[in-house]
Amino acid sequence: MTSPDLSSALSRLRAAAPLVHNITNQVVANITANALLAIGASPAMVLAEEEVGEFTPKAAALVVNLGTLTAPQRASMHVATEAAIEAGIPWILDPVAVGATAFRLGTAHSLLERGPSVIRGNASEILALAGEVAGGKGVDSAHRAEAAREAARRLARRSGSVVAVTGATDYVTDGTGMLAIANGHPLLTRITGTGCTATALIGAFLGAGLDGMAAATAGLAVLGVAAEEAAQRATAPGSFQVALLDSLYTLGDAALARQARVSAA
Numbered sequence: 001m002t003s004p005d006l007s008s009a010l011s012r013l014r015a016a017a018p019l020v021h022n023i024t025n026q027v028v029a030n031i032t033a034n035a036l037l038a039i040g041a042s043p044a045m046v047l048a049e050e051e052v053g054e055f056t057p058k059a060a061a062l063v064v065n066l067g068t069l070t071a072p073q074r075a076s077m078h079v080a081t082e083a084a085i086e087a088g089i090p091w092i093l094d095p096v097a098v099g100a101t102a103f104r105l106g107t108a109h110s111l112l113e114r115g116p117s118v119i120r121g122n123a124s125e126i127l128a129l130a131g132e133v134a135g136g137k138g139v140d141s142a143h144r145a146e147a148a149r150e151a152a153r154r155l156a157r158r159s160g161s162v163v164a165v166t167g168a169t170d171y172v173t174d175g176t177g178m179l180a181i182a183n184g185h186p187l188l189t190r191i192t193g194t195g196c197t198a199t200a201l202i203g204a205f206l207g208a209g210l211d212g213m214a215a216a217t218a219g220l221a222v223l224g225v226a227a228e229e230a231a232q233r234a235t236a237p238g239s240f241q242v243a244l245l246d247s248l249y250t251l252g253d254a255a256l257a258r259q260a261r262v263s264a265a
């Protein structure tokens, strides 16, 4: 499959400055909001069932993340995703630790019925969501991305969503074609919330009008290239987290095109 044209993806996102509605977990809310601001989007974390139906239609994209799921949050997710469908707003699902409990798996399956544009998870999460393996190690993956490639393809075919599975190399599929994104740095696994940030960045590109394959590829390439740049200035997690935000802010179209390693897989 041919790679989407990412040559103006970042400038397009920055021109649109999309409002991204996040129903996300309490661990990563801050870093996710900062990453979205750094890249040029406008984040809002709006959670209450009483208001999400009113708020989602104001946004350009919706991010739904199961990280610290509660019953009230699940109700909000159902209202928000219904509102997104009604208003024609793209939305993305991050099935954090979906294999860990029946509550998460049941919630994820009910959300899948509402047709996310993109699903982004680590390898264990994609395997669990596809019904092929029980789970990961809490929120972390117990599998390499390559082990979930075919499960991702089957899940994409079944759900109609683009599926992105992340790891040392990321894979993105629409159920037929498959792209590999070979950017990133191991330090991404030593700070919390980088998977959630990947999901939110894809959400921002959806909000800027990119289709599912292009948004997923752009979001993952941007995070991977930014991480590579950050790792040149910072060699341990604390300073890396700060450097990563700086790199998301300074990265431009030309550097992305030069450094992104996207290929058919």
Ligand SMILES: Nc1ncnc2c1ncn2[C@@H]1O[C@H](COP(=O)(O)OP(=O)(O)O)[C@@H](O)[C@H]1O
Pocket: 121, 122, 123, 139, 140, 141, 166, 167, 168, 169, 170, 183, 184, 185, 186, 188, 189, 193, 194, 195, 196, 198, 220, 223, 224
């Ligand atoms: N070993 C690795 N080397 C380089 N990049 C990695 C590695 N593992 C994960 N990444 C990157 O870290 C980000 C988060 O992915 P991942 O760890 O799979 O998600 P999660 O945090 O949801 O478990 C992605 O951008 C991915 O490409």
Ligand SMILES: Cc1ncsc1CCOP(=O)(O)O
Pocket: 025, 027, 028, 067, 068, 096, 139, 192, 193, 194, 195, 196, 197
């Ligand atoms: C540690 C933790 N616990 C519940 S959600 C969460 C953050 C997970 O973030 P990511 O999936 O990006 O690693």
Ligand SMILES: [Mg+2]
Pocket: 096, 097, 121, 122, 139, 195, 196
């Ligand atoms: Mg995750």
